[in-house]
Amino acid sequence: MKAKNAETPDSSSAAEIFKWVVTFALLAAAVVGNHLYSDMSVVIRAAGVIVLIAAALGVAALTVKGKAAISFAQESRMEIRKVVWPSRQETMQTTLIVLAVSVVMALVLWGIDGIMVRLVAFATGI
Structure with missing residues (x-):
């Protein structure tokens, strides 16, 4: 109750x-x-x-x-x-890893986009 x-x-x-x-x-x-x-x-x-x-x-x-x-x-x-907050070193390492992965993914997506543009251009005859 x-x-x-x-x-x-x-x-x-x-x-x-x-x-x-x-x-x-x-x-x-x-x-x-x-x-x-x-x-x-x-x-x-x-x-x-x-x-x-x-x-x-x-x-x-x-x-x-x-x-x-x-x-x-x-x-x-x-x-x-x-x-438990991360130390400065852990924060810097994590930040650098995130930046590196972001750059790699940007390059991979740029490459895939370039390939797709060429494939579409080839398929459509442009």
Whole structure:
């Protein structure tokens, strides 16, 4: 059974909707305020927009989807720490191998194309 959600569905969904409305209202205020106060200094407007976006992100982080996104980001960061990154030498060797194979394949395809053009020209009498 799912006893995890102890709140009533109506109150939690209403609260979630309210949080998302506040989030989008803050983002809209950032856009509209930036437009309305276009005669003010760019630094002041940028600071206002940054503050409103930070507030919108803060409110969004309180929602269920926001908490899930934060949890996902934290788990992703932990997984990235587990990755064994190649050394500079391994990266250079792999890059050179890829370049060499690309050049060889380009030459092979160029040769096949030349042969096919000659065969079609021979077959059609051009």
